[in-house]
Amino acid sequence: MGVGFPVMRRAQVAEAEAVSRLLRDAGRDLQMKGYQNWALPYPLRAIREQAQQGLVWVLEERGEFLATLTLDYDLPAEYQAEWFSQPQASAAYLHRFAVTPSRQGSGLGRLGLREAERITRESGRAWLRFDCYSRNPDLPVFYQRQGCTALRQFEMVLPSLGQPEPFTLFEKQVSEML
Template sequence: MDAALHVVSRLFGIERALASASMLEYAWQRQSSESLSGAESGLSFESAALTGLDIRPATTDDAEALRTLYLGAVEWIQDAKGIRQWHADMFSPANMEKLFREQDVYAAYLHGRLAGAFSINWDNEEGIWGTLFHTDAGYVHRLAVARDCKGLGIGRLLLLHAESIISQKGRSWLRLDCMADNPSLNAYYARQGLQYCGRFDGPSWSASLYERRIRSQN
């Protein structure tokens, strides 16, 4: 298993190998005998740290930790960006219970602490996608990474994991929306290879709509 994951990392990149190990629930033991320095392998210290990342379906036991993660994101976005992208009442205990009831929720733990989360909706939630909606996609929502894990590439791994889940459902597209008034977040999703495909304008907020075709799992 360790050797197979090493081959995956050389052919497709470290993040794909880490995502594969996480989906297999396997603790990848990268042997020191490989003698791969950061310069030789293209790995950063941060990427190496992610060998302990565990992305798994969340349960109600994770609800309070997820709520803390999201409330921290609400506060940071408002303080650092001046944007009300999310609202604290979105993550009330009642709304967290609703989230677990209506969507598939996933939590990412790094060495035992919550590092990120996302959910997947399989329907046209709130009609955001309008006439662009189709059933050959999974719709990613509430993707967040803990602030003290910034720069580790966790967001990219969460997207790859979501992509794999959507593929296993037999669907061909990953789709998500993000606040149109948050330029840095829009730029981030563009760097991840998501294509802008429309805009939703609500009464008090607007969303940019993005999609990425699922990569072949072969």
Template sequence: MEQINTKLITRLALPEEASIVLNLWQESARWLNSKEIFQWRPEYFNLEQVNEFMTDGSDVYLAEINHEIVGTYTLTWSDSLIWEELDNTNSGYIHRFAVNRDFKGQNIGLLLLKSAEENIRQKGKTLIRLDCMADNLRLNQYYKDYGFQYIRRMKQGNWSASLYEKQ
């Protein structure tokens, strides 16, 4: 789908839009699975999770171009489960970053990252943080290319994540 105007507008998702957010997560999971990447699985996600993010102090965003939903991300203000002793109040954490596959190849991911970074900085945070599956080499490189610095690998059970931050 070709876009003439690439002005990205991000806004907080409304409670009645939880199913749209869920659909984006599940769509991304299906796409990842089709590429033999199993960091997300569609069945891992449900409306309860979306609603929990929407009510626990996190900020769930939807992104639009020309009134069409092109992606979503969630910002959290703490992540001690993943970041452990490195978790701090100077950081904003990007989670559930997903691009509508109908808009692939249009740099929507970079626009979403830029938007997330701006929203984190508007909250007065100095560090932008995220994690991704350590074995997803392409995604790890994507974040490095955007200027994120690798901090360390975190392992939980059979799953390990690469932790990244940007100042």
């Protein structure tokens, strides 16, 4: 547990409901801003399973979850390897990165992304890869300011959107090739 400063750690299975609440709150906040991509909650069962696998992380301070993210190491089905600058390079894939709405704009997004980069390096992978909803113009700008490279736009169908929508694919090299 953090003592006055945020600490990134793996979420425990018993904390899946708290992670789910943070994701639901972030989804509601996005809806209020006019973005529907997180309108349907991510299944609690999936959060539990991913926490059991050690893939879910929380940024915590004094027992409060400030942010969450999921990192796995398998190429998502929505991506094509040739879309990346070094398709065969080892990579971590970032999913469900959210900062609790009341703390957005306080630097926690930058901190969470740096922590994802650190975890990626420590896992022996050279690249951090992810996508973001292109219709939310603040997201691509944020990631580019953090040194991430926008590679391309592609379309993906999410259950909450119901039709193909544009997403921007990003990557960032976080260590030399291993």
